Amino acid sequence: MAISFKQGSSIEHAAFVVSIVYASILFATAAVQHYLFGTQVWDIGLFEQFSWLIGEGKIAAISSLRQVAPLEDHFSLLLLPLGAIYKVFPSTFTFIGLQSIALGALPAIAASLAVKRQIDARLIWALICAIVLCPYSFLVNRGDFHPDVLTIPFMIVAIYEVTQGRRWRYYLCLLITLFAKNAQALFGLGLGLYALTKGRYLRGLISIVISIFWWFLATHLSSAGGDHVAMRLGYLGDTKLEMLATLLVRPWIVFSVASPESIFLYTLGLSLPFLALLRKPALACLLGAAPVYLVNVISDSGIQRELNHHYSIPILAFLIAGCLDSLPLVSVKARRIQKNVFNATLVFSLVAFLGYSRVMYFKSRYLPRLPEAVAFQSVVSGIGSQESVLASSNYVVHLAGREKISQVEKEDYQVKWPFDVIIFPSEKALINVRGRLKEVGKTKIGRTMNQVLERAKASGMSCSQPNDYVRLCRKGAG
Incomplete structure (x- = not known):
């Protein structure tokens, strides 16, 4: 059932208010945790010193914490504007605030895109509930600070713009996302795969080429920070070709570093709030999330499968986009079915939040x-x-x-x-x-x-x- 212009405007306004409240809660919980010594040098301390150096015009200076220059860590070009912001507002809470705003904006962004797709109001609210109660958003904001988390609104807009005629907005969002760090090339690769499945072949191929080029360029320019691929996937082989061959010939070797139970719990924690909203059209988004998801699963570093780390941010973006692709199909269903979807989403989201959000850490x-x-x-x-x-x-x-x-x-x-x-x-x-x-x-x-x-x-x-x-x-x- 299509919603009227008045209904759509009302939902967008309400979602904007939800985003303000949500961002405030995210900021309050992360700020309290930081004040009570719940954050770490790796990585919020590193990014604060990087930003301080950049703000002082010492972009080539070596960090006393990381032993590399700011851009030699992951070649994050977003540190340049962050350094300027930190120069004006020199506080750790500046980073926490920016990250909280980026994550807090998700309900408003999702509602705006859902209205454009004429999704039923009840289903839009179901998606908003899933986002707000998603334990990953809550945990990753408390898990220190990372520039790539700031780009999640741009990721969602880029995914939406794949099927739109405007090129400049799509490529602008893609570039902003890539500039967060070299590993964001995995998101760009997934975005290209998504575009290909949507029949946007030229856009998909260009996105893949840009992402691969960015990976090699940024990795070369940040080589002083170490070979992160070798550190996390070195058990598969000494070269990239050997790693790929090992995965093809002996895929079960992955279970030597990641148990099936840990992979299942990681996957469930990420996806549970959105499960009732996903339908067949979401398969393209799940394909887009596959590069990041597979790297996280096979990594020797267990933190890539922890929900309080930033490695799964692109997956969250594709899950939200998958819901937006699926919900037009649910909107034409009977009201009873829509109500069941809403109730199931609310239950799944609450279970996920209670099971994964680690709220009791504040007490203990x-x-x-x-x-x-x-x-x-x-x-x-x-x-x-x-x-x-x-x-x-x-x-x-x-x-x-x-x-x-x-x-x-x-x-x-x-x-x-x-x-x-x-x-x-x-x-x-x-x-x-x-x-x-x-x-x-x-x-x-x-x-x-x-x-x-x-x-x-x-x-x-x-x-x-x-x-x-x-x-x-x-x-x-x-």
Whole structure:
């Protein structure tokens, strides 16, 4: 049943409000987790230092955290505008806010595209519910920051524009997506495959060629950051040809690094909210998602199958697009069928969110560190942005906007001595060790911190414990 112009406008306005609320929730949860030491140097700390360097005009400078220049990590050209934004708003919360807006915009974007396709209002709301309750969106926003997550609205628009006459919007969205990192070439490859299945042969072939060219160019220009393919797929062979041959001859070798159970749970967590909305027309989108999905499944790195990491962002875009391709077929069905689809989507989405969203982490891992977070903020405000800092990894994330900063967990800090400031948690403070909070003094890294502080005192630094949770040493302090 087609919706009227008035109905469509009303739905778009309501979806816009949902997006504002959704983005606010995403920002609040991610910001609280960050404040309570729930984020990591890899990767939000890295991208903050990269952005600081770019904002200061030091694009060729070597990051003290990553040991490469900002563009030598994944050749992310999006870091250039991010550096300019960070120069104006120098805060980790700037990145969290931008990422929350990108993910929060999905309900409004999906509703707008659904209205254009004359999808029934009830089904549009079903898709909005699936997006809002999708555990992956919630988790990936809490899982630090990555430039490719910012491009998901452009991915969805690019997929939609495949069948439209406008070329400039399609190619603009494709390029913005590719500029996030070299590995986004997998999305471009999937987009090309999608275009081919839709009968847009020239557009599909051009997209594939552009993506392959970008992969080789960006990979070459970021080679100093390491061969990520070899690191994650090296068990398949020493060369790309050997890897492909191994997959063709012995595909079961994948189960040596990824159990069938982990693959199933990963797939279920991603797709469950959208299952009731997908129909046969979604097969083209599932083909488009295949390059990213298959790489994640066969990777030796288990984090690529974790829902709190960014590797599955293109898959989410194709799942939403698959729903948009499917729902016109459901819109012509009886109202009873549409109601069943809505109810099933709501149930599946709630089950997925409750099962995968890790909300209880706030109680077990983050909130117990609230007193330390407050104490840390009272001390860190006195550290200048030009001072060099050595800190524990949880603290580095909050101090990464500077040229010289190192984490005590990495032994390379020793060659960068001396530092202007050393800041560690006290022995009674809590630290996350493999998912459990332990007192710092009872851990191996805690003993390392004590040794570093003794060295600092011996070198003439003035050391103190300004409160119950933080230990601080300063160079030349009186």
